[in-house]
Amino acid sequence: MSLHPDFHISKMHELEQVCRSKGLPMTVQRRAIMESLAVRKDHPTADQVFETVQARIPGVSRTTVYRVLETFVQYGIVQKINSPLARARFDADTARHHHLRCTGCDVMVDLHDPSLDRLPLPTPVDNGFQIHDYTISFTGRCPRCAGKVDNRRGV
Numbered sequence: 788m789s790l791h792p793d794f795h796i797s798k799m800h801e802l803e804q805v806c807r808s809k810g811l812p813m814t815v816q817r818r819a820i821m822e823s824l825a826v827r828k829d830h831p832t833a834d835q836v837f838e839t840v841q842a843r844i845p846g847v848s849r850t851t852v853y854r855v856l857e858t859f860v861q862y863g864i865v866q867k868i869n870s871p872l873a874r875a876r877f878d879a880d881t882a883r884h885h886h887l888r889c890t891g892c893d894v895m896v897d898l899h900d901p902s903l904d905r906l907p908l909p910t911p912v913d914n915g916f917q918i919h920d921y922t923i924s925f926t927g928r929c930p931r932c933a934g935k936v937d938n939r940r941g942v
């Protein structure tokens with residue numbers, strides 16, 4: 788994703804709207820957590836968000852940051868990307884896009900590919916599951932890690 792310069796401003800508006808509609812106070816913590824997510828596109832873990840927020844709000848607890856992130860996910864203003872092999876990552880961009888994840892260094896980057904947005908959805912009639920959306924995570928090696936592998940092989 789190329790972050791639109793106004794992206795974080797629009798996310799703050801979104802947060803304000805959600806807080807208003809859910810009757811949640813727009814706390815300093817919520818604001819700082821959303822801001823720290825909206826200005827980065829490296830898909831941080833909850834711990835990484837905590838570190839950033841802690842630098843701004845010294846007394847904030849890890850539990851608070853975790854809880855607020857889960858609330859954001861629940862309200863659909865933040866996307867949580869789970870992986871069975873690594874810690875969950877958070878993304879303020881909730882529009883459909885896909886991800887490339889490096890199995891070497893765990894870096895995660897956005898992938899926008901229109902051909903992936905037009906996949907025919909399966910119709911699992913047997914179990915009654917209704918599919919609403921999907922996102923695809925590809926795993927592999929980033930250029931840096933791929934380079935390391937090649938160097939080792941070359942020696």
Ligand SMILES: [Zn+2]
Pocket residue numbers: 889890891892893894928929930931932933
């Ligand atoms: Zn890598």
Ligand SMILES: [Zn+2]
Pocket residue numbers: 788830878880884885886896897
């Ligand atoms: Zn993303």
